[in-house]
Amino acid sequence: MARVRDIPPEELPPDLAAIYRRFAGEYGPFANQVAVIAHVPAALRHLMPMLMELREAKSLSKRHLELAIVTVSLLNACHYCVAHHAPFLEVEGVSREGAQRLLDYATHPELDDLDKLVVEYAIAAWERSNRIPEALFARLRVHFSEAQIVELTLRITLCGFFNRFNDALRIEEEVAVPG
Structure with missing residues (x-):
């Protein structure tokens, strides 16, 4: 409760x-x-x-958006957000087990190079936002427009806000209704 x-x-x-x-x-x-x-x-x-x-x-692909959200939620150990977003990621081709292992992105068998870049950026933007290497931004610019990079950063940091909000107020995962 x-x-x-x-x-x-x-x-x-x-x-x-x-x-x-x-x-x-x-x-x-x-x-x-x-x-x-x-x-x-x-x-x-x-x-x-x-x-x-x-x-x-739909400025960002659903896969990349959910990779970023689940990554930040794993970093923050926000069970509410991981539980809610891992199924969206599963629809995008990353298994539930794979979603739990996103922080090991470098050797993750379900991620391609662009997926790994998104996870790497999500970790950097959340954990050390004032020390993101220019080389990482250069790699992002190859695949994403400036507007997409801004939105990705917005969603990463907003996810962190929701993680903290949910945990501080102990918001519980909704009970699934059998369908």
């Missing part, structure tokens, strides 16, 4: 309730997270639509 109570959408003004329901219904299995974020209307109003808009834009 989270450290704060869940806010149901019925307690929110209609515009925020619509964002809440859309995010919880379309974005993924993050109902417990959005129920806690709802305590801060500005966060609900801006963060959730931004995430949905970024997903719809």
Whole structure:
């Protein structure tokens, strides 16, 4: 159970309730997270639509985005985020076991060279953002536009925010409904 109570959408003004329901219904299995974020209307109003808009834009491949997210979540030991994003990565061709081993990217048999670059960058951007070698950026620029690099960096650091947020407030993984 989270450290704060869940806010149901019925307690929110209609515009925020619509964002809440859309995010919880379309974005993924993050109902417990959005129920806690709802305590801060500005966060609900801006963060959730931004995430949905970024997903719809598809500026980055889903595989590379999920590699970055799962990597940062593993670094932070955020079980909530790893549990929620590893299945997205599995759809992109990386097994659940492979997702758990992303930090060993250099010898990872399920990753190609570009995948390894994304994982390497995610680790560098999260762990030593003020000391990322120019050579790493040069390698990124071969494969990604500047806008994609900015978005990748945004998603890496935003993932770290969500990792800390989820863990600090003890947001629990949603119970899967048998289907």
